[in-house]
Amino acid sequence: MQPIVSIKNLSKTYQSGHKALNNINLDIFKGEIIALLGPNGAGKTTLISTICGIVTPSSGSITVDGYDTVKQYRQTRAIIGLVPQELTLGAFDAVANTIAFSRGLHGKPADPAYIDKLLTDLSLLDKRDSMLMTLSGGMKRRVLIGKALAHRPTVLFLDEPTAGVDVELRKDMWNLVRELRDSGVTIILTTHYIEEAESIADRVGVINNGELLLVEDKSTLMNKLGSKQLTIELRESISGIPETLTKYELELSEDGTTLLYHYDTRQSRTGITSLMKDINAAGLVLKDLHTKQSSLEDIFVNLLQAES
Amino acid sequence: MNWYAIGVIYKQEMLRTWNTMLQSIASPVISTCLYFVVFGAAIGSRIETVGSVSYGSFIVPGLIMLSLLTQSISNASFGIYFPKFTGTIYEILSAPISFLEVVLGYVGAAATKSLIIGAIILATAGFFVELNIAHPFWMLAFLILTCITFSLFGFIIGIWADSFEKLQLIPLLVITPLVFLGGSFYSVDMLPPFWQKVTLFNPVLYLISGFRWSFFDVADVSVGISLAMIVLFLTLCIAIVWWMFKTGYKLRQ
Numbered sequence A: 001m002q003p004i005v006s007i008k009n010l011s012k013t014y015q016s017g018h019k020a021l022n023n024i025n026l027d028i029f030k031g032e033i034i035a036l037l038g039p040n041g042a043g044k045t046t047l048i049s050t051i052c053g054i055v056t057p058s059s060g061s062i063t064v065d066g067y068d069t070v071k072q073y074r075q076t077r078a079i080i081g082l083v084p085q086e087l088t089l090g091a092f093d094a095v096a097n098t099i100a101f102s103r104g105l106h107g108k109p110a111d112p113a114y115i116d117k118l119l120t121d122l123s124l125l126d127k128r129d130s131m132l133m134t135l136s137g138g139m140k141r142r143v144l145i146g147k148a149l150a151h152r153p154t155v156l157f158l159d160e161p162t163a164g165v166d167v168e169l170r171k172d173m174w175n176l177v178r179e180l181r182d183s184g185v186t187i188i189l190t191t192h193y194i195e196e197a198e199s200i201a202d203r204v205g206v207i208n209n210g211e212l213l214l215v216e217d218k219s220t221l222m223n224k225l226g227s228k229q230l231t232i233e234l235r236e237s238i239s240g241i242p243e244t245l246t247k248y249e250l251e252l253s254e255d256g257t258t259l260l261y262h263y264d265t266r267q268s269r270t271g272i273t274s275l276m277k278d279i280n281a282a283g284l285v286l287k288d289l290h291t292k293q294s295s296l297e298d299i300f301v302n303l304l305q306a307e308s
Numbered sequence B: 001m002n003w004y005a006i007g008v009i010y011k012q013e014m015l016r017t018w019n020t021m022l023q024s025i026a027s028p029v030i031s032t033c034l035y036f037v038v039f040g041a042a043i044g045s046r047i048e049t050v051g052s053v054s055y056g057s058f059i060v061p062g063l064i065m066l067s068l069l070t071q072s073i074s075n076a077s078f079g080i081y082f083p084k085f086t087g088t089i090y091e092i093l094s095a096p097i098s099f100l101e102v103v104l105g106y107v108g109a110a111a112t113k114s115l116i117i118g119a120i121i122l123a124t125a126g127f128f129v130e131l132n133i134a135h136p137f138w139m140l141a142f143l144i145l146t147c148i149t150f151s152l153f154g155f156i157i158g159i160w161a162d163s164f165e166k167l168q169l170i171p172l173l174v175i176t177p178l179v180f181l182g183g184s185f186y187s188v189d190m191l192p193p194f195w196q197k198v199t200l201f202n203p204v205l206y207l208i209s210g211f212r213w214s215f216f217d218v219a220d221v222s223v224g225i226s227l228a229m230i231v232l233f234l235t236l237c238i239a240i241v242w243w244m245f246k247t248g249y250k251l252r253q
Ligand SMILES: Nc1ncnc2c1ncn2[C@@H]1O[C@H](COP(=O)(O)OP(=O)(O)O)[C@@H](O)[C@H]1O
Pocket: A014, A015, A016, A018, A019, A020, A038, A039, A040, A041, A042, A043, A044, A045, A046, A047, B253
């Protein structure tokens, strides 16, 4: 499949000399939600800004829908929508006007009916003629989304869409993002919340210090990198771990009824089969077994540790 | 050409004027009236005529130029500086528009606004003194050329400035003195010979002189030179804007 966004050997060094992006390679496909996950200062905003044309690349190239973002910027920017990280809005404009402005900037004729529909979808219709400065933070965020969607983009960038947004609104935001994806819009969002990447992304790219550490399907990522935890509940409590089981580095709970076993799905042998045999041989009787997938958070911490 | 983009930028800028109507239009009108009272009535009662023109009429072209220059520069510089300041410039930078289109939108709006202000001042002046315009076509030409040139200049300042202080620096320290010393309120030959020479280095003198010629058919310097000077300055501004466009100066990192 032809990627909708293709980034090749992209590097960016700011005038200050700071290298914010280091040889990024990434293909993004039509209709997916990809999350760029990384701590503050990782280079997420720089990466998005470079694709959108706000920052010029130092080296490397980007194509959007097959067009070069520098040489054929009219084609690429016409189909891109951007919701910036900060609540950057004028003060004295009315809501509907500022959305109409964004639409015009992207070379589209005025379409008040579509803007009203957008406002309805974003629960902003009653604020249509309100001044921007009178809106709450959550409303401003939605106005910014409205502006980004004003020209019906097919690729939408959301830079930390839920930073500083409360839990309830965050869920609303995720639903909105899913609806957009279902309508065929490709979505690239950045976040430093693992939970966010975990909940809505199809693929996750982990970025740190300007480098893209990996990009994986969310499920593959979790399978491939996730260490798992096996909880073994015993019928009768034991006072210590039997000699024959020490090599498994088990943890015994205080009440002596559960054993914890950590294993890594990256290893070809998880050691579970032999553990079971040895438990049996040690005369322990099992009551129950369950496994727990580690969260993206654990994966993330592991990755960053591995890097440093 | 992205005409819709030029259109919405132009419209937004004009709307901003509309919203700050009082400040944008009333203040030049009021200050013009004050100039008339102070210069026209107080000094005019002593001087009466400059050449064949009554002093009250004589200062009209200079007054209009004074407002035109300061208004063009402040409107255009503020228009592009403000989005930089609030961060909304991201939208302009990520839109499918060229620098030329950005310039046409912002500078076009600023120039239009100055033109309107110029017309209002002219009408206001009509209440105080009798005005006969000798060369209406040239008057309009000078008016429009000046509005465009100094709006472009303001746009350049707006992009260059990274603080409100810098934004006000050039108009305050350069433009206002040049206009006052450029023969707005007097004819150059009223000065001692030495200062007449010095004044010839003031580009604004040529503007005011040419503009005054279009009113009264009298000028301090030849009209051809006046016209050449303004075209020269216009070309210079276009060249700087073009260079900014090429290098992404202060806009794109
Ligand atoms: N205009 C700039 N000039 C110099 N350095 C910058 C600029 N913008 C960002 N940086 C630096 O680049 C790095 C990445 O920033 P950014 O892309 O904003 O990260 P993120 O969005 O992941 O938090 C940071 O160290 C930041 O300080």
